[in-house]
Amino acid sequence: MEKLGYQDVNHQVVERCKSGDHRAQYELYKLYSKAMFNVSMRITNDYAEAEDVLQEAFISAFKNLHSYKGEASFGSWLKKIVVNAAINAIRKRRAELVPMDERVVEDVPDEVSEDDSEWQVEQVRRAIQKLPDGYRVVLSLYLLEGYDHAEIGEVLGISESTSKSQYSRARKKLLEIMREPQFVA
Template sequence: MGEKFQNIHADVLAKCLQGDRYAQSQLYKLYSKAMFNVCYRITNNFDDAEDVLQEAFISAFRNLQSYKGDAAFGAWLKRIVINKAINFIRKRQVEIAEIQDNVADEDSRPVEYSREMMDIERIKRAMKQLPDGYRLVFSLYLIEGYDHSEIAQILGITESTSKSQFNRSKKKLKEILQKEVIYE
């Protein structure tokens, strides 16, 4: 334990720490596309995602000395990006509606989707229709791979609220997709 992670971009990171603008540009090119996708999934808006991405990279470059190298740089950067995107969502809304912990999910059966409903573009469109809180938990859990305890910590909610929002987001997504099937 306690061993440092061997980063494949260590030379670029070292130059960035010295203030090398070209190295910063290289690092940006290496990670910007993937990090933009994270921003977009959370903010649900292209322009907002671009703004959040820029803020995240500025913050990362300003705080690069705090990167300890015990995980991949991309994972460290992704955490900054997610935090910036979440803060953006919080600022944009007066408050994200929280679901009461004691409200049980009405339908605890697993959601089943037909092959027709699994079209990726349709799911992306449907995800855009989810309320911010639902979309945020759904994206962090299913797409970004965080577990409910990590999501709870990131968002400042309880683990059961995270689970409840995720289950409700699945249910809402299913409703949206089923309405699309009816109207097509």
């Protein structure tokens, strides 16, 4: 008997969901809820809101499972739903992207100095949480979720150049936050 791979098992669970098997829905939830919660949390920066987004995203996914064609992995398909739900939650909060102007943003170095190498992951995570919503969303989508600027622009309804500018400003602001006394070890 041939052993099934992870993708094959996921495909079987998705097919069972499509046929109305509620246990299969629970299996998918167990497989993906933690990772999708983390995606939601990085974007919303609010635990309760991230939980709400997660539930809304899974409900939407199960309702629209018939539209999942298997062209991408189920996790990628679900992640798009979660990202969109998280962005919509921020929009409902009436959060707006940080106002843009046409000035060129000064370049922020790609590498941190040797002094900065002591920064710990937890410090960076806390600093990201301090970013304004617009900066945090673009930074999270680009760095953590792997979206390119064209995709970010499409999702947020902004131009690709605005996404790049927001990302550059977010990096600069993040470095400023990381240099604040409470973040310096």
